[in-house]
Amino acid sequence: MLVKTYCAAVNGLDVTTVTIEVSLTPGILYHLTGLGDEAVREGRDRIAAALQYNGYQFPKADITVNMAPADLRKEGSSFDLPLAIALLAANGNIPDERLGRYMMVGELSLDGHLQPIKGALPIAIKARNEHFDGLIVPQQNVREAAVVNNLNVYGMESLLDVVKFIAGTDSYSPTVIDTRREFYEQQYKFDLDFADVRGQENVKRALEVAAAGGHNLIMIGPPGSGKSMMAKRLPSILPPLSLAESLETTQIHSVAGRLGKNDSLISQRPFRAPHHTISEVALVGGGANPMPGEISLAHNGVLFCDELPEFNKHTLEVLRQPLEDRKITISRAKYNVEYPCSFMFVASMNPCPCGYYGDPTHICVCLPGQIVRYMNKISGPLLDRIDIQVEITPVPFKDLSKVQPGEPSSAIRERVIKAREIQTARFRGQAHVHCNAQMTERMIHQFAEPDSAGLDMLRTAMERLSLSARAYSRILKVARTIADLAGSNQVTAQHIAEAVSYRNLDRGDWAERQG
Numbered sequence: 206m207l208v209k210t211y212c213a214a215v216n217g218l219d220v221t222t223v224t225i226e227v228s229l230t231p232g233i234l235y236h237l238t239g240l241g242d243e244a245v246r247e248g249r250d251r252i253a254a255a256l257q258y259n260g261y262q263f264p265k266a267d268i269t270v271n272m273a274p275a276d277l278r279k280e281g282s283s284f285d286l287p288l289a290i291a292l293l294a295a296n297g298n299i300p301d302e303r304l305g306r307y308m309m310v311g312e313l314s315l316d317g318h319l320q321p322i323k324g325a326l327p328i329a330i331k332a333r334n335e336h337f338d339g340l341i342v343p344q345q346n347v348r349e350a351a352v353v354n355n356l357n358v359y360g361m362e363s364l365l366d367v368v369k370f371i372a373g374t375d376s377y378s379p380t381v382i383d384t385r386r387e388f389y390e391q392q393y394k395f396d397l398d399f400a401d402v403r404g405q406e407n408v409k410r411a412l413e414v415a416a417a418g419g420h421n422l423i424m425i426g427p428p429g430s431g432k433s434m435m436a437k438r439l440p441s442i443l444p445p446l447s448l449a450e451s452l453e454t455t456q457i458h459s460v461a462g463r464l465g466k467n468d469s470l471i472s473q474r475p476f477r478a479p480h481h482t483i484s485e486v487a488l489v490g491g492g493a494n495p496m497p498g499e500i501s502l503a504h505n506g507v508l509f510c511d512e513l514p515e516f517n518k519h520t521l522e523v524l525r526q527p528l529e530d531r532k533i534t535i536s537r538a539k540y541n542v543e544y545p546c547s548f549m550f551v552a553s554m555n556p557c558p559c560g561y562y563g564d565p566t567h568i569c570v571c572l573p574g575q576i577v578r579y580m581n582k583i584s585g586p587l588l589d590r591i592d593i594q595v596e597i598t599p600v601p602f603k604d605l606s607k608v609q610p611g612e613p614s615s616a617i618r619e620r621v622i623k624a625r626e627i628q629t630a631r632f633r634g635q636a637h638v639h640c641n642a643q644m645t646e647r648m649i650h651q652f653a654e655p656d657s658a659g660l661d662m663l664r665t666a667m668e669r670l671s672l673s674a675r676a677y678s679r680i681l682k683v684a685r686t687i688a689d690l691a692g693s694n695q696v697t698a699q700h701i702a703e704a705v706s707y708r709n710l711d712r713g714d715w716a717e718r719q720g
Contacts, residue, residue, distance in 0.1 A: 208295040210287040211308045213331050214279050215324035217495060217542030218456055220331040222308070224273045225284065227291040232267025239272025241279045242494075248282060248313075252289045255317040259365055264296040278539065280494050283322040286311035286341070289364060290371060299372045308332040309341035309367065317364035319343035321466075326452075326459040329353040339379065341367055348469045349459055351380040352452075382469055388451060391472035395441040399617060400610040402438065404600040405431055411595040411707060413617050416442045417624035418686030419640035421528065421550040421590060423513065425709070426597030427564040432553035436509045439551060440474045441614035443507075444625045450505045457504055457544065461497045475506030481515040485523050490544055491535045500527050501544040513552040514582040521587055524550070528590045531643070547643075550591065554583070566599060580710075589675040592642065592683050593707040624689040641686045649678055653685035658698040666705045676711055680704045 210225045223239075237246060253263040270288065272279050287309045294301040310328055312320040325346035330353055332340040339357035342350050347360025357379035361367050369375035399409060408424065412435060415422040424432045446454065448470075455471045458464050479488065479499045490498030500508060510516060527533045531547040557576045561567035571579075588594070625640065631652060632638045638645070644652065655663060667677060684696045684704035693700070 206295050206297075208291050208301050208304065210291040210294075210304050211337070212284055212287040212310050213308060213324075213328045214277060215281075215327060215460055216278075216540065217544060218327060218460060219542075220324070220327045221274070221277055222331060222335055223277075223279065223284070225287050225291050226271040226273065227288070227295045228269045228271075229264055229266040229295045230269070233265070234267050236267075236269045237272075238270065239275045239279060240277060241272055241284070242281070244282045245272075245279050245284055248285045248288060251282075251285055251313045251315060252292065254315040255285075255289065255313045255364055256293070258315065259317045259363075259368075261293060261298055262296075264292055266296075268292070268295075281323065282312035282320075283310040283324075285313040286319065286364070286367065289313060290367060293368065294371075299368055303371055303373070306338040307341055307371075308335070308337045308339075311341070311343045311361070311367075313364060319361055319363060319367075321345035321462075323462040324460045325350040326352065326464075327456050329356060329358060330456075332356060341370070345466045347380045348382060348467060349455075349464050351382045352384045352455070352469045354384070384470060385448070388448065388470050388472050392445045393615075395473070395614065397438045398441055398614045399435075399438050400613040402431065402435055402611050403605050403607055404611075405435065405597065408435060408595055408597050409612070409617070411593050412439055413442065413621060414683060414686055414690065414703075414707075415439075415549065415551070415593050416444075416617075417621045417690055418592075418628070418682065419549060419642035420592035420683060420686065421642070422593040422595065423552040423554065423588075423591045423710075424595055424597050425554055425556055427555060427562075427567065427599060428560045430597045430599045432597055433509075433511055436507075436511070436551050436553060437476065437478075438614065439507055439509075439549075440476050442617040442621055443474050443549075444618070444622050446472065446474055446505060453545065454505045457497050457501050461502060463502065475503050476509065477503040477506070478509040478511060481510070481512055481517075483516070483520065485517075485520050488520055489523050489527065489533050489535070489546075490542075491537065495535055495537075495540055495542045497544050498533070500524070500533060500546040500548060503548040504545050506548055508548045508550050510550070510552040513554040514579055518582055518584070522584065525586055525590060531637075552591070556580075564599065585673075588710055589673055589679070592679045594710045595707055596709050620690060623692075624686065627689045627692075641682050641689070644682055644685075646678065649681050649685075653681040653696055655681070655684065655696040655701055656698070659684070659696055659701040662698045662701045663705070666701075670705075670708065670711055672708065672711050676708060680708065683707060 207228045212223050214221050214223050293299045321343050329350035333356040341359050344360040351358040451470045477499050488498050527546045533546050534543045556562040557571040562569040684700040687700040688696045
């Protein structure tokens with residue numbers, strides 16, 4: 206007897222429908238074909254234990270299992286459930302009439318309970334596109350999968366629940382989620398707010414400009430000056446996620462297995478802050494079974510690297526291409542996957558190993574050579590890709606002791622959203638360009654060309670500070686954002702002057718000014 210069930214294989218963000226074919230003939234052997242990995246092959250033992258625990262016998266026959274398409278690698282334990290159901294149907298324990306109407310995924314524990322799997326959301330999207338009547342997933346994944354419209358999603362606790370559902374002996378209702386209501390309810394609920402930050406008005410302004418244009422930013426200052434504190438509050442002033450951005454971001458976190466039991470759509474922009482000991486693979490993605498890295502988990506959000514010079518230099522260098530391309534292609538001998546990684550890169554660092562170089566309240570104990578070596582840990586090409594470089598000094602006591610709170614995030618966010626709306630209108634019809642930071646060279650000349658006074662100021666700054674050609678483009682992009690915040694159609698000398706002031710590390714006299 207030949208029985209077919211349907212499930213899915215996830216490779217990167219791409220999902221392929223997999224047909225599990227089970228044939229029983231007289232004999233005692235078990236054959237598995239279709240490029241299943243070790244976890245798939247071990248599934249036989251889990252299935253046998255789960256069937257026996259729930260009162261079924263593992264078929265005593267020559268079992269041939271084919272997972273089609275046979276030339277596609279199948280990885281993970283999510284194939285346990287469809288394989289177990291196919292075996293029961295082939296053995297005559299349950300009818301097979303309804304098997305073709307449903308896609309199902311799930312890992313089996315030895316007592317038959319279903320364990321959560323990775324990638325439930327992209328699998329649900331595939332099931333809808335393939336016009337299945339429904340999708341059966343473990344109960345822990347049901348809210349994640351149920352955000353997909355026009356698809357019945359059933360969350361099951363155990364193998365017995367699925368058997369009763371397929372056999373029609375028990376009725377189950379699909380899970381229904383009001384996606385839009387849940388999404389919009391959570392958008393503006395932030396634990397951290399810029400109202401908590403006293404002083405540092407120039408840094409707040411730089412963060413506002415960065416948020417308005419999607420620019421990368423680095424903060425340089427002594428310990429305790431508020432670098433990490435302000436970076437963690439950056440998501441609270443960013444424009445809210447759109448539903449399309451949220452769906453794309455949630456898919457990445459779903460594939461990585463980072464969504465909790467009660468999570469559905471991610472409603473706030475991600476904020477990822479990896480430790481400086483992170484490896485290259487953990488940062489950009491990959492591994493034996495390809496998984497998204499931190500740069501992809503930060504997609505549509507913020508990647509914050511605290512104490513940037515402490516990161517391995519080779520690890521930092523792998524950021525250069527993703528920062529430009531906003532996607533990462535991971536190529537290995539056995540696979541080739543692509544993940545999106547359009548994120549704001551925010552970093553912080555001390556000006557020297559002891560941290561107090563240029564601090565008016567402390568004495569730096571570092572030798573000049575130590576300071577140079579410390580700064581050289583960050584390469585020029587990486588710094589060129591950071592639009593805004595801002596210095597931070599410790600907050601004076603008179604500002605720190607103020608009772609009156611600072612400007613709240615909501616007020617800053619309103620200005621940022623208005624600037625983004627201007628950019629959305631400007632780039633309407635331009636594929637893959639949504640904010641000023643993503644402008645191409647042609648767009649810079651079209652939309653960010655300064656007036657004559659601004660051009661003279663920019664020429665002078667380029668010559669005196671010996672700025673690179675990439676820095677020239679960065680200044681114009683930032684100046685365009687500053688003009689948008691001011692509601693100006695023309696980039697003027699005032700906007701250029703502020704943009705140039707955010708290129709502190711490019712200045713040849715930076716060390717002298719610190720001393």
